[in-house]
Amino acid sequence: MTAPAGAVPGTVAGSATPEGAPDGAPEDGRVAVVSGGSRGLGRVLVERLLADGWRVATFSRTANDFTADSERLHPTRFHWEAADLTEPASMRAFVRGVNRRFGRADLLVNNAGVLHQELFLTTAPKRIDTLLTTNLLAPMMLTQACARLMTRQGGNIVNVSSINAIRGYRGVSVYAAAKAGLDGFSRSLARELGAFGIRVNSIVPGFFDSEMTAEVTAGNREKIQHRTPLGRLGTVEEIADAILFLTSPRAHFVTGQSLVIDGGITC
DSSP, rough: OTTTOOOOTOOOOOSSSOOOOOSOOTTTTTTEETTTTTSSSHHHHHHHHHHTTTTTEEEEEEEHHHHHHHHHHOOOTTEEEEEOTTTTTHHHHHHHHHHEEEEEEEEOEEOOOOOOOOOOOGGHHHHHHHHHHHIIHHHHHHHHHHHHHHHTTTTEEEEEGGGTTSSTTTOOOHHHHHHHHHHEEEHHHHHHHGGEEEEEEEEEEEEEEGGGGOOOOHHHHHHHHHHHHHSBBBBBHHHHHHHHTSSSGGGTTTTTTEESSTTTTTO
């Protein structure tokens, strides 16, 4: 129950074709790349993009029933490969596979990330390196590889950040630093890539029901809801709605922005 990129210590932290388009999508059909698309928010995005007629490529460390079913149901429009955020070079290899399969990339959603809660004074250097690699360096490498494909026809990049990037909480300082870096990266990259017709934005989720907060205690959940002006946690569908808005024609003049979706908890 939290943002895919947002947790508090003490809690566990456009449519191109009609919906239901047939699997024989045209070769110039749009291609979406979603990191971490086997479960959670990533899975919801993959499902909704496929329903809207996109061809979708995603990766995770291991396959699961969802990726197997998607390959069976959408043999010409779904692409999955194993890749690991702790190995940034695998991001480039994954995008090479996407290019071989689909020949382009029109949308990238940097959804995958790893949360670890621990006081900074006791965090081992190796853990710090892993957190920065998985939450900042690997998304940057994936973005670079996808952006090079997007220069051919334009595109859209959405980075999933966290309210930890804009509001301080104990125990997540390294994670917060990585997510804040992702926001800054998004703004600067929007300046660089605008000339190619590529938009870059970040989404900043607050607390919503997800695997990251499956172990949140009733007491902590009540505290979060009390601090949230809207009086509840968000849903994964609401976060997906915000991301898909940024990918739609209604947001064609939006770039370099960080859109906070948190029920008002940071206001």
